Amino acid sequence: MPPAGAGQPRQQGLGWLGLVGFGLLVALLAVALVQARQYALLREAMRSGDDYAVLSVYQAEIEYLRLRESWRHAVDVPADQDLQALRLRYEIFVSRLRLLQNENARRRIAETQEHLDTLTALERFVLRADAELGEQAGRMPSARFLADAWPELEALGAPVHGLSLSAAHRTAERAEGRNLAVRRQNQLGLGLTVFMSVLTLAFAYIALRQVRQLRARRVVLEQLAASLGEARREAESANRAKTAFLANISHEIRTPFHGLMGMLSLLRETGLTPRQIDYLRTATESADHLLAILNDLLDMSQLESGRLTLAPVPVDLRALLRDVEALMRPQASAKALALHLDTDPAVPERVMADPTRLKQVLFNLLSNAIKFSDRGAVVLDLRLRPGAQGEQELEFAVVDTGMGMDEATLGKLFTRFVQGDTSRSRRHPGAGLGLEISRNLARLMRGDITVSSRVGEGSCFTLRLPLTPVPATAEPGPKPDTTAAPGGRALRVLVAEDHPVNRQYIAALLENLGHQAEFASNGETALAAARETRFDLVLMDLHMPLLDGVAATRAIRALPQPAQSTVPIVAMTADGFQETRERCLVAGMNDFLTKPVSPQKLATLLRQLFGSAEGVFAPDGQATAAPAHARSPMGATPLLDEAAIAAALQAMPRAKLAGMIQSFLDQGPQTVQHLRAAVRDAQPLELRVNAHAVKGAALNLGLSALAQTASALQEGAAHLPAHEIARLVQRYEDLLPVTRQAARDAGLLVPGSPG
């Protein structure tokens, strides 16, 4: 409903309401007026005393008649006694007459001349009689006076009667007038009551209509709110669809692209002419650039959907900067630019950070600096700075001596798809997402990127991050080290991948690294192969027919054989979303490899999983075969602790220590069984308790390698992945015969005892 349409009826309603209210007010005033008039009428009727006046006139007439009777009697029969009575009658008559003579009574009774004359005649008679008959006369009236006055008294009869009749009529008229007035008032009151009833009904009607209108409006508003909510849900689902589309497209593009890049890198090894190599390099560069754009797009979609999460681990900052420098130096050298990375000694060795994302930001800033500088130097300066709240911050300042930017360009710098200026964008193509992603990442890390620049003098991009020191208990994180190659033993790797090109590519990579690859083209084949054969590693594509990677992983983890079910499984996917990663880890995978899989990535992964050549354990007891393994599976840790043994020998005879060591080693298989049961039943607490007991005994007996393995088990019981724990248990089992041999060599076992 438009506002004007809604406002009009309401104003009208208010107008009617006001009108009715005004009418009610007027009616109430009128009622008050009528009541006041009725009250006045009543008061007047009470005060006028009409009835009283009529009564007085009647009384006067009666007294007149009595006096006339007595008088006649006195005239007819003159006797003393009667004269006294006559005088009393006379006096009473006079008292009555006086009541008629006061001003008030006169006004009511004597309205015509005739009445006035009657009153005057009465007064005249009293004046005459008082002289003879009045109490003040002092003597009795003479019979003669009585006889003389008789006619005059008798003549008064008719006028007195007329007076009383007239008074009665007057009173009746007045009463009639009053009744009429009262009736008129009543009619008026009745009319007012009807009027007020009508007004009240109108009032009620308007109120009812208002309530109905309000209710209707509320219904409309509710519908509006519902449709808005629906629209919002639609918009949100459209947004989700867009994000999913972006992710899908990126996956769809990256999978064949991955194959293309792999084939390009393999092509280089096939003995090409210099010209072909040159073409190939150009193709590879284009492919790299395209991949960078794809990665940017994927990062953007993740940042937008808020699904990009950081994984802070303890990071060696200087080593990380070395990696960055190693990667950027070729670019700088190609443009004859100097590249300096300088770290303040005050910066701590290790901090908590997401190394991948931190490197991404630094790469972006440095490659921009290199891209837009034609001479001079690019410097990355890392130092500590006090932050806004006094806390310490890491400050990475990337300074270049490039063309610089003006204010207008700076203002638009972090905006999507905008490069410094259009002329530059022609020279330096790119999606223009890099800086936006970098700033978003910096903010995600609770930091920010700022920039200062002058045209012609260069720019300074500053990344500030809050300094998060490494907690004392944190495990050392994997140190990125791209230079070391994975160690010697050939691993048996199952590659579960439905795409033949990718299979071929991964196989080539593995073969280059000296490992042996077997293939499964779908999840079911992969499961069957993993059941049959003990692989060292399974590389699992997530998107496969019949059984996808996650389901296949679950099935493998559920296998009855412990060796098969604990095989390390690493996911391979082009879909880099955090939730995908979580889904994989929940299903029981150990790690996550984002496609395209580069040789470096694969090498790093293998090193992380299997360590150096010494760290790789073959559970088949191969460890016992090589003296290197007998020396120490942990590298530096000796099998026996000479100092502890010497201390023990001071406390007890050699034979006794030998007996104890023998007994401990004899219990070894049983211990391993307990530990395996705890792993199988997922009882980290029991595992820890067992490992702790073993560790204590082994330390006391000077069996340091066993003690260290037990200690690792104890510490890792709660958080290490199952296959790591299985490996540790396996290592413990492997160490048993080696340690026995070492003890025997050291003369700590009775010769000929079982080994």
Next chain:
Amino acid sequence: MAVHATGAASPELHSSSRRQALIFAAAGLACWLGPARALDAPSGAVVLTVQGRVRLPNDGKRAQFDMAMLEGLPQRTLQTRTPWYPQARRFTGPLLRGLLAAAGAQGSNLRLVALNDYQVDMPMDDALRHDVIVARLMDDKPMAVRDKGPLFIIYPFDAQPELRSAVYYGRSAWQLRTIEVL
């Protein structure tokens, strides 16, 4: 006098108990006066006759008073406005209940009759509760018959506003001649 003073000294008593006290006082007065001071016979012209349930008659079954006898009773003067005169007037005369006590009147109702045969009933209560007087003087002068005399029942209208109504104005009989105790 003393008995009357006792009655007058307890105005705070509840009306019914006060009424009882007054009745006892009246009875006591009658007993005290009865044998020792029987009502004298009127020596002058009779102006008021109390008849009906009268225990101390002086003329057959009636108690008759002349002006001197009325003057001899305890007097009370009160100044009050009335409907009959424009200004307030001073009325003097015996208290009605004193007069009734003197006649040994015992009843619940009094019928007042005037010279012109006007008659009105007054509850005995009125005489006991209010200081009703039988006025014989107005502004210290005797009242003539033509001036509503010689006797005029007057309530203390000014002292007790609730008496200012037609009921009590009606009971204020003038030219009072006879009181009949019922």
